[in-house]
Amino acid sequence: MFSKETYTSRRAQLKALLKGEKGIAVFIGNVEAPAQYKDNCYKFRQDSTWLYYFGLDEPRFAAVIDLEDGSETIYADDFSIDDIIWTGPQPSVAEQAARVGVSHSEPYAKLDWAVSQAIIKGRPIHTIPPSRWYNTLKLQSLGIDKPSEALIRAIISMRLVKTPEEIAELDAAGILGQKMHTVARKGIRLGRVEQEIVGEMEGVTLAEGWGVSFATILTQHGEVFHNHGHAFPIEAGKLMVIDAGAESNSHYASDFTRTYPTGSKYTPKQRDIYSIVYDCHELAFSLTRPGTAYRDVHLAVARLMLDRLSQLGLVKGDLDEMVAAGVAGLFMPHGLGHNMGLDVHDMEDLGEDLVGYDPDQKRSSQLGLRSLRMARRLVPGNVITDEPGIYFIPDLIKLWKKEGRPFVNYAALEEGYFDFGGIRIEDDVLVTADGARRLGGQRLPASPDDVEAAMAADRA
């Protein structure tokens, strides 16, 4: 948690950005999310926008900012003596509100009254879209039928640019994420079951942080992106993609990917593809600086990828035409990166396009580019991921072949790459005044030589 002044000044800035808007802004903190029943819940995760403006990391808080008179009220319930038997002595809501610079508080149920009064008076109600099922229910019961684009845009404009105190937290989350990845790399041994490594690395995040910043991907089938099963034993000759990150106790995220040869040395074919991904990753980092649109960095990566794949004979044709036709999407059907902050895909609940696209940028419909979550022209303080990858997805390749799409050497892919899997390399990057730097501490080994050297040292 930051100082009272941090939250007070963030809210002051938000009010300044919304100067001229009528009505009230309603912020609904998260409540507990039951896993099985109301007394057995998932680990509490506060809403990120709430954390940003109000800091308090407890369930069942809400707040109203009056955009006209500037007043602020927190809504939450004090503990009763019955609660205190179970929870121990707790600070009052008024004390907690004061901790973040809000001088007025009311019981939680009074939120309904405040909103209904505003509705009766015809005052606009500004909220963000519901990110959880509870919020859908709550907005329904409050009679709020749509989110406020003005509020969303104001929040995005602030949260997109990380302050020095946020950057310190992101570095800390990065160091923890790198620690979990190092534990994972050391755990790779033929015959072990994937889940064992997942448990070890997630244990690291729980020992020092809130937990994982998203469901860990650890798979010998890197070509399957959302692969959350971990039932397989580690086999020789495979590529293991590990895409995982930590969330710090202050709820900032990290997100790293490395791709390891299960037997500690890449085969020549694996090394060929890995080197392309690595060079794409390095190219993206070298291009990351204020003023450059991240969409253009994505396209530069696509160009290099296609150029190198054509040297391997897997695609053929004019490079400009292939880039324009989106051929890179066959091999990298995802975007180069996304914003990161309090959320690993920062502010995704506020709307992907509003967060990731400048007003004059239009989202592409091409496979790959259409999944780019961050296209904006970069400014200092942006925090983004740099995560190119190459995958050989048999069903997708067969689909393109059936559709007769040009430029692709289908025969070579069918013959040599249907059991290859996939490779991705990802670091977290801060845009600085004149370029970029990687977040976290000591960088995880990334070049093919460095990865093999680290794995050899692990085994020594």
Place this chain on the structure above:
Amino acid sequence: MFSKETYTSRRAQLKALLKGEKGIAVFIGNVEAPAQYKDNCYKFRQDSTWLYYFGLDEPRFAAVIDLEDGSETIYADDFSIDDIIWTGPQPSVAEQAARVGVSHSEPYAKLDWAVSQAIIKGRPIHTIPPSRWYNTLKLQSLGIDKPSEALIRAIISMRLVKTPEEIAELDAAGILGQKMHTVARKGIRLGRVEQEIVGEMEGVTLAEGWGVSFATILTQHGEVFHNHGHAFPIEAGKLMVIDAGAESNSHYASDFTRTYPTGSKYTPKQRDIYSIVYDCHELAFSLTRPGTAYRDVHLAVARLMLDRLSQLGLVKGDLDEMVAAGVAGLFMPHGLGHNMGLDVHDMEDLGEDLVGYDPDQKRSSQLGLRSLRMARRLVPGNVITDEPGIYFIPDLIKLWKKEGRPFVNYAALEEGYFDFGGIRIEDDVLVTADGARRLGGQRLPASPDDVEAAMAADRA
């Protein structure tokens, strides 16, 4: 997952129990629970009643059983080619339904149609109470306004009695829970932060199981029951309560508590109280057998506890009168135990009283006894926890003193026990044909001598 026959026969038994009921039974499996936004969810946990009757461990499934003609339909959506890029090839819904013996399946959206048709025809709709916010929304949109007691009672009658294949899963979850507790005990060292141990023990559950069966309690303030903060360094002379369990990959739970001296030896005062709790724990186990009401076991524990506390001079008066007045509730404000199975508090979403009380048993209003979740007369196949504890809760003691409640030596408590903390010992117990046995593998050290010997060995 069990065999097709297991699920088919469970549903057949359910239909037999509901013979004569009109209408349809609607089962709503869980959907993903967003932690921050819809693509960043908590680890998927299927609804336990769904798992029991339909087994399929994937989100966004539902089912209808027609109680009149016995037909069964599963509602879920097949993956599209777009999904398959992200998820890899997936079995069809029809294949999955067949896996659990259901021959008919429909798209998920058709559930609304099926329910509305039944409502239009005036057929009763049987469902269980919503355990998650999504289910509240879904039942609302389906026009289902209240749960069905007939269905709930039938489900409870089945799930209360564990079958041999369930008992094998509970033993496995117990072994995993014991492993996490052993890792925790070995991790106790002065100066370490509590959270480090939590991370290590939860890592064990993730490496071999689904994760924790509930939020780990690991605290040097055992007198605070719902203490999920772990920010404190381990200090000399404290008692550390660790109440934690594992959920296996098949979603059966374990739940153990041990209380360790942070410096590896109990002080004489700690040993006095620990020995009482241990003897209460052993007494409860010795009384656990078919035909005995677990409420009576709770009361026998209360009697022993008060007798021993009076020997220490902390209470005084006639033992029968003290038991009747509920004086034990001051020291143990919770119940002796609860049912356990697919949920750690088994079926709590179905209603605590329906699950834990025989029709002729009325829940007490006394502190402690009123929190007893399992009061029923035991039958073979019941799985329960045996978890007595003694806590010195300053705010509660002060409240009783202020209210002038008799039998308690307030002066002695104030003078010597306000910084004592609390002690709890818990094992999981199966009711057998002629008695009981503890679940899991090698029992965790429980007697004061055994605990100290184990901690000495850990340090050797």
